[in-house]
Amino acid sequence: MWAFLDGEFVQEKERLVQLENRGLTFADGLFEVIRTLEGRILFFEDHYSRMKKSAEFFNIEMRFPSEEARRIAVELVKRNGIEDGELYIELTRGTDPHRDHRYPPKETRSTFFMLALPLRKIDSTSWRDGVKLLTYPDLRHGLCEHKTINLLPNVLAKNFAYARGGYEALMFRESNGKKYATEGGSSNYFFVKDGVFYTPEVDNILSGITRGKVISLVEDLGYEVVEKRIALEEFFNAEEVFLASTVSRVMPVRAIDDVSFEVCGKHTAKVMRAYEDLFFSAR
Ligand code: PMP
Known part of the structure; x- marks a missing residue:
C-alpha cells in the first residue's frame, strides 16, 4: 500500500517518521478521516478546511494548499485501488530531537501524511x-x-x-x-x-x-x-x-x-x- 509522506508517495518500508516526532511524543497534531465511495472523496473541502482552521489555532504549518492536497488524495486513493474506504490525514508539529515542550525552532517542518485505508467493517x-x-x-x-x-x-x-x-x-x-x-x-x-x-x-x-x-x-x-x-x-x-x-x-x-x-x-x-x-x- 502506498502512503503520502511530506511530499512524496512512499511504500511501507519507506514510511519513515522519526521516533522524536511530536505526534508520537506529545500527541502534538491533528487528523481527519474522510470517506471514499467508488473511488470518489466525499466532502474533502469541509474536512480540509476544519484541519486548516485548527492548524492556524495551534500554529502548525499547513504544508499543502487545499487544491494540491486534494490532488494528492485522489492519486493516493487511485494508486491503492481503494473504492469504498477511508482517507486518513495527519499533521503534526514535526520532529524535535530535544523533546522540549516549547515549540521547536521556526525552520522545523511539520509532518504531513495521508493513508488510504479500506473501509472498517461495520455490521450492516x-x-x-x-x-x-x-x-x-x-x-x-x-x-x-x-x-x-x-x-x-x-x-x-x-x-x-x-x-x-x-x-x-x-x-x-x-x-x-x-x-x-x-x-x-x-x-x-x-x-x-x-x-x-x-x-x-x-x-x-x-x-x-x-x-x-x-x-x-x-x-x-x-x-x-x-x-x-x-x-x-x-x-x-x-x-x-x-x-x-x-x-x-x-x-x-x-x-x-x-x-x-x-x-x-x-x-x-x-x-x-x-x-x-x-x-x-x-x-
Ligand atoms: N466527535 C468526535 C470526537 C470525532 O472524532 C468524530 C469523528 N471525526 C465526530 C464527532 C464526527 O465527526 P465527522 O462527522 O466529521 O466524522
Whole structure:
C-alpha cells in the first residue's frame, strides 16, 4: 500500500517518521478521516478546511494548499485501488530531537501524511436494528472542538462501550451534580422529541462534518433543530435517537444503557434517507 509522506508517495518500508516526532511524543497534531465511495472523496473541502482552521489555532504549518492536497488524495486513493474506504490525514508539529515542550525552532517542518485505508467493517444490521450506547464520563480536554490526535479518553470511552456490547459511548460532563451529554468517541448525537430535533451545542464537542450536513438536511425537511446544552435525562426521555459521523453516517440508536428507543422511527428514517441521497450523490 502506498502512503503520502511530506511530499512524496512512499511504500511501507519507506514510511519513515522519526521516533522524536511530536505526534508520537506529545500527541502534538491533528487528523481527519474522510470517506471514499467508488473511488470518489466525499466532502474533502469541509474536512480540509476544519484541519486548516485548527492548524492556524495551534500554529502548525499547513504544508499543502487545499487544491494540491486534494490532488494528492485522489492519486493516493487511485494508486491503492481503494473504492469504498477511508482517507486518513495527519499533521503534526514535526520532529524535535530535544523533546522540549516549547515549540521547536521556526525552520522545523511539520509532518504531513495521508493513508488510504479500506473501509472498517461495520455490521450492516446496525443501520437496520440500531446500536447500543453506554454512558461514560467525558474525560477530554477543553480543546475538543479541534480534531487533535489526543484520543486516549475517546479510546477509553469506546472500549468501555464495546466491552458491554455497545457500539459507542455517549459521553457526559457533570456540572453542579447534573450530567450533560457531549458526544461519542467518534460520533455526534441527535434525538427527536415531539417532532423537534435536538443536538448538543458545539461547546465541548467536535463540530462534525456529518452533524453539519444533518442539521441542514433536517431543516430542509421542515423540522426545527435545537442546539443546546442537553442533560442526559433528555436523551433518556427521547422518542428516537441517532448518531452521525463520517464512517457511521446516520445510524439509529436502539438503546442507551438500559433504556430502549424506537429504531428508525419515522423522523429518523427521513433523515437517514436524506443523508444517504446526499452521500451517494456527493462529488
Ligand atoms: N466527535 C468526535 C470526537 C470525532 O472524532 C468524530 C469523528 N471525526 C465526530 C464527532 C464526527 O465527526 P465527522 O462527522 O466529521 O466524522
